[in-house]
Amino acid sequence: MIAIMSHATSEERLQEIVRHIEKQGVTAHISRGTDRVVIGIIGKADPKLAEQLRQMSGVEEVIKISKSYKLASRDFHPDNTVIDIKGVKIGGGELVMMGGPCAVESPRQIDEIARLIKAAGGQVMRGGAFKPRTGPYSFQGIGVEGLEWMAEAGKKHGLLTITEVMTPEYVDICAQYTDILQIGTRNMQNFDLLRKLGTIDTPIMLKRGFSATYDELLNASEYILAGGNPNVMLCERGIRTFESYTRNTLDLNAVPVLHQLSHLPVIVDPSHGTGRRELVVPMSKAAVAAGADGLIIEVHTDPDNSMTGDGVQSLYPEQFAELLQDMEKLAPLLGRSFNTHKEPVSSASSK
Amino acid sequence: MIAIMSHATSEERLQEIVRHIEKQGVTAHISRGTDRVVIGIIGKADPKLAEQLRQMSGVEEVIKISKSYKLASRDFHPDNTVIDIKGVKIGGGELVMMGGPCAVESPRQIDEIARLIKAAGGQVMRGGAFKPRTGPYSFQGIGVEGLEWMAEAGKKHGLLTITEVMTPEYVDICAQYTDILQIGTRNMQNFDLLRKLGTIDTPIMLKRGFSATYDELLNASEYILAGGNPNVMLCERGIRTFESYTRNTLDLNAVPVLHQLSHLPVIVDPSHGTGRRELVVPMSKAAVAAGADGLIIEVHTDPDNSMTGDGVQSLYPEQFAELLQDMEKLAPLLGRSFNTHKEPVSSASSK
Amino acid sequence: MIAIMSHATSEERLQEIVRHIEKQGVTAHISRGTDRVVIGIIGKADPKLAEQLRQMSGVEEVIKISKSYKLASRDFHPDNTVIDIKGVKIGGGELVMMGGPCAVESPRQIDEIARLIKAAGGQVMRGGAFKPRTGPYSFQGIGVEGLEWMAEAGKKHGLLTITEVMTPEYVDICAQYTDILQIGTRNMQNFDLLRKLGTIDTPIMLKRGFSATYDELLNASEYILAGGNPNVMLCERGIRTFESYTRNTLDLNAVPVLHQLSHLPVIVDPSHGTGRRELVVPMSKAAVAAGADGLIIEVHTDPDNSMTGDGVQSLYPEQFAELLQDMEKLAPLLGRSFNTHKEPVSSASSK
């Protein structure tokens, strides 16, 4: 930690500040520049010290040097985390393609979509049983029954499953039926939920808050890792900016940045990241070119009649299949592998 | 709802779209402009219809005209909501001043700060017993014991109390000890929590998400109102922008805008809205000049040693007292009343 | 300047970097923390050094400590700049009220509005003769003739005048007719224009770019100051954020922040900062409460027929007059003076 003194701080005030710092059991190291004096604080300081210094007269700015997350940092874990779920390896160089509807609507719907996702070469089926909705009068999801339908369809067609969990009390039941738990953008800093996720070992896909910095995303992942669950993947799904033509601005810079700062796998969601079906295919390819370990894409057999109204960003199954065929050719040129004709995952969703 | 057709949509496609609309039991009304054709949809359409239209070929844009919230809207409730809590009236022209520490730290601390808030002329004491923290290694709050200390200090000194509640399961216990429940910026769209708040009648102060639009804030309040709790006040606490010198950008435009769109009281939090103590006093005055019904301000007797590190934005008690004296003179010129020497609130915190 | 080394930098690499730094004639000062090593660079470094260090392997981050502006900084000029224009003093505690139409439309229009601005108690009349327009098919302004009409009206009614100048070649003619030159939000970083403004001594009102940070605004003012023109006032006029209900988000935090960082006067433009007439009055009061030295407000006698279409944010003359009467009462409580019945400015606009 570094404290930068104001231009006109007296020597006496400087010494007072140094004494305050050293009372905390850390060392203060003074550097005198031409315009300003800087104090370096050496040792493991109480997090409060930064804030205390910030408000002491004579201190202009305090800069923290150590990152606030450790377990998520590549500094302390140089090798990539590879999450192996029933033989599907996420983060290890093989592209993982997840597809499915925004919401589970009926057993027939989910069986049909599972068949198509599998036929296209996907490894994971997404589907929401509980839906976060910005207005109270919208469709709020099918509930636990939807989890059962998904589990069944996943098992039958040899697909892993992923679903969103929104509250701590639903974590266990979702984890019982589903292979991966998704934390949505509005819950990235739902700290009670994050703490609960740290107590299980089901893999978690943590979506970036639509206004969260990289640092905040990594701190949120730290909650789960610190609780004891090492199986975390990060997901870029678009941020909120001044541009309103697209639903969000998909920030693909996040992909190489997160890979640099962290060892966790990075998934991209081009459906929410654009909000428009006609942008999903080009942005899917862009995400993989930027280095994504996988994609999560909304696919619907009848988007005109989707229950959530998110159909506008859903691919038709044929589009998803065609995209995966293109990926099969692109992946090797981008240092990853992908094969649409692989054998069914061994015992997927056989929980 | 209005659907704008693409430049080159054929008459045949137009008629197909009209038939699709009318199958939903609403009326389609065609207006032919020079460049484009527009369809007006008349009647109460299923919310899905907008999204369906958006993805039909030939439709360029769909614009919803009715607001998605009703109970929060001034259109349907022209008079101001006035929330009366033990004689303190919020939203009725009398300024309400809330002050206190970020976190409850000890019974002695909270008693001392209550005495000072009361002496300064404040009506409500704030204090956090549970703290949302972006990193897992920070101080997370005292817990239920802190609620008891606050209730006691409030009762002794004749102050109402406000505290943040973060999860549905803590709503009842917080409501038992506290007069107003605060929903923090990261929980504005925690829909389970909002639904729970709709089932009680304790007044709620709903903070705007740091990246939430006015419309999203009003929709979030609609969740609580629709559940049956009419006692909601809105709180502007700063939004996230490209400017990082201040912790947030306090958006005071929100005050007159929310008053125009809604009948709910509007409180401003200049402490989080600036993040810097030296900006709190001028921005407090600005907030009241913009029309705020009240302020919530961090005040700490020993900010250098605050447990949360938020001391940097806390006023010293003397500053708070001086601000309230200034408010007493300013308020009448701004169409509101404020009196630092009022009688103690009748039975405040006597729950 | 401070360079923070990566976690795993070798001692050898550290010494190489130190040698590179010291070759530039400055001193490198090593501080060893528990996790990381930090190098303080002492002496006046070439601006390139920061960037060089940023890309050297082993360097994680480089932080500049000295501000990049000097003349605009309060560090080096503790007293407020007061700009005296024919007896109207800006920045010295007296509120300055500027009003007038977006665009000069006719001699009759500008004479009438000048009469009303003066009668209301305003000191400065605004009016645009050249208009920056985002689309090429919009009204582009009357031109030099408009400057003459304004000068005449200002002289007749005893008002100072302010107009926007958009290109270096028009600076001299605008300065010949007008008392204050306004630089618009899209030209804040038009460096050729800024350099030209440094060569004259006409007072300049420099508007913050709608996406410029405080630091960038102060650096832009530094261009003018460094050229030799000390008569610069800053203007907050709203920034672009994710919120689109208002035309811009008026950032009133800017007022106390700019006063803290700089000695230059700070003006606020609530017309562009909100884009909606009904918000202009409350936000004008808020701006003065936040500490503004003056306001610039759009006023139009017939806003429904304004040539630029900016009428939607223009006050009616009666609203402007009423606002100034309120200001007369508010100003003394906010540490400033304002008097609507002052004598005409001595020889205003008698150029």
Added chain:
Amino acid sequence: MIAIMSHATSEERLQEIVRHIEKQGVTAHISRGTDRVVIGIIGKADPKLAEQLRQMSGVEEVIKISKSYKLASRDFHPDNTVIDIKGVKIGGGELVMMGGPCAVESPRQIDEIARLIKAAGGQVMRGGAFKPRTGPYSFQGIGVEGLEWMAEAGKKHGLLTITEVMTPEYVDICAQYTDILQIGTRNMQNFDLLRKLGTIDTPIMLKRGFSATYDELLNASEYILAGGNPNVMLCERGIRTFESYTRNTLDLNAVPVLHQLSHLPVIVDPSHGTGRRELVVPMSKAAVAAGADGLIIEVHTDPDNSMTGDGVQSLYPEQFAELLQDMEKLAPLLGRSFNTHKEPVSSASSK
């Protein structure tokens, strides 16, 4: 254009508004919904009408339906614009790779970099002779001499050249020496400059303002097109968001969106769009995968000693060469062609 009436507008007021509209020579078409009444305005309305309506009592919102740009719109020009510069075709399916230093520094430097860009397979050399700098004390560029050096190096090595022009008076001299003129992010709305560019026929690369919407970018291009210069390409170079880890947020959504809205070629600048060398290669590939017609990349032979300090985002020449080899393999899979061993452009830079 559509005007949405307030909830409680009387029939009488509605008829007044209709009469006001019809006085302008256009037709008003009333649609009565359940909650609200909407007026469709049919015919070519004066642009002022929208603003007039916006401020009439009873009108809640006015929505423009026609786009404000025509010449840039794909609606009126369905085929891609292909700009042919001495045999290099931009926008026609062949990738165009532009590389070179931020600033021209010496004849030797620019000759050496031209040799390397050519050897790598690039078709265009970039280089700045005039530099826009946010602070007045930074290096401001070499000037006209730099243009001569670039032209010579381009001619010798068979490369097109591109340089930034910042003011109308330099347009002619820059166009004399250079094949493509670049308009920088801070000048996207420098309307005098745009008008001047409309009077020549030199191809223009118009960079998106760092806070400009797609609509504003297309309106800016309309200025040039409307002036008579059809040779415009658009450039996405990153936008300003709340995320400050990267210099800008590269908005690749812009690529498919601009291709959909417009027929103009779209170039991407991953150097400014990230600000960090290690992100340039992955984001270059992502940009091409998203559909970019070309890239403009900073390349420097000795980035540690670059004069502008932008070295931190410059590729080493070897990295550029390797990237272009990868592009040669990727391009065909992404529907474009690219060949690093093509013949020299016929008479490139032989002006």
